[in-house]
Amino acid sequence: MPANILMRADHTDQTDEDLAIRISPLQALWQNGAVRKTGILLALLVIWQVYAVRLDNQLLFPTLTDTLSALWRSIGDGTLLARIAASLKVLLIGYGVGVALASVLTIVAINTRLGTDLLETLTATFNPLPAIALLPLALIWFGLGVGSLVFVLVHSVLWAVALNTHSGFRSVSQTLRMVGQNYGLRGLRYVFRILVPAAFPTILTGLKIGWAFAWRTLIAAELVFGVSSGQGGLGWYIFENRNVLDIPAVFAGLLTVIVIGLVVENLIFRTIERHTIQKWGVQS
């Protein structure tokens, strides 16, 4: 007996209602992570204000409003902005040099076995060493000035970025490598057209870790010595105000450090992520 196909039409009756059930606006708001976190942040600020008002000791723990007015004052007279600019300038130099050195090191490492050994030995040796521990030595070598800061910054960025980039390069699939070779890509063109984009999720992780290390290291270094030719950074701003017991300004400085860190991590890196690895669907 031949097989028989019976047509059924009842699957066309389905309406859209079953597919999406609406949720209330309040529920929708609660689903938004940013809204929930803002709520927590506001609650913490209120707790800060209430506690500080009850403590009533500006030298130990200034109120939120005092801190904000100190912040406003410092922004108004231009000192804070100058300090931020000084810090960011040193940071960008150190970060840039660190990333550039990391690129050279990993490109050498990916192309030669000896280079790989060199990179692995160097990262294994220096990665566990906190960059700030090199500051006393840096002061002897480079003196009080930008040179010493850049030196410790490079150290804080270089190993994290090199380590991640290298492991990213190594984890690029054999198939993609063969595809790149198929088109006759060799040397630097192969690295930049195939390896870098393919390893980009790991490279970006390295850049983020490097940034985080660099920012923390810079502020710490500036606390030890911040001023060179009258141009100190944010760390110096905090240190200076502590010396004159202007504690609200110290708090304002700390707040600025946090805000800049958040902005870079959540605005700059998140934007890069959205336009690259999220769009490509390769988020690790």
Add this chain to the structure above:
Amino acid sequence: MNALTMPARPRATPHEPGTPLVAVENVTLRYRTEKAKITATRNVSFSVNSGDRFVLLGPSGCGKSTLLKAVGGYLTPEEGRITVGGRQVKAPGADRMMVFQEFDQLLPWKTVLGNVMFPQLVTGKLSPKEAEAKARHYIEKVGLTRAIDNYPHMLSGGMKQRVSIARGMAMEPDVLLMDEPFAALDALTRRTCQDELLRLWDETRFTVLFVTHSIAEAIKIGNRILLLSPHPGRVKAEVEGVDDVSAADGSAARLEREIHDLLFADEPEDH
């Protein structure tokens, strides 16, 4: 009777005067593992003519993929030589476009269009404008125009393989090297992709060297089949005139049985 009857296809261009397009002469391939040097193929010879759909068929371990990679230029024969279009193969090159089995052969950071244009641009073969026109043409041929701006992670496995085929064809290479391109697809998609490859071949008559371990696929795709036996890979037989068999009169099934018996003649039935 089922509906697998194939459209009548003209035979591939018969022997051209002069040398064959791909000539593999007495090739012995060895690769190194941590412990030993493994012989993948020993003394293999075959030649592919222009317009052939040449299939390398054999069980796993017969070195068919290794052979294809050698034609691709990824490894050098220890003995013998491989020429494509009269030139000896020394390194990978875009005159021999590879299509792999793995879905991750597409560049995840490029759209469908970008992927198909990529080899045109990096080899400097075409200007961006010409490359785009050509890419659009071949993407349309594989029926993916509506997905042209999508990134690979939004495509199904079958769509990814079709993009890879479009990418390979758009380069208009001397020979398209396909390493089990449909093996990771589900049975339905595999069948559509096979039909589509044959339709594309009918339109443009490109030369393809196709690796598979499926006898049915080899008969469906190829006009010539090279049978390889394993450990190490050696040529067991060559089947010609595969186009003449058809599923309608049962000759394809007969050929399939014959090939099967031939391939597993000296193997104990242990599976």
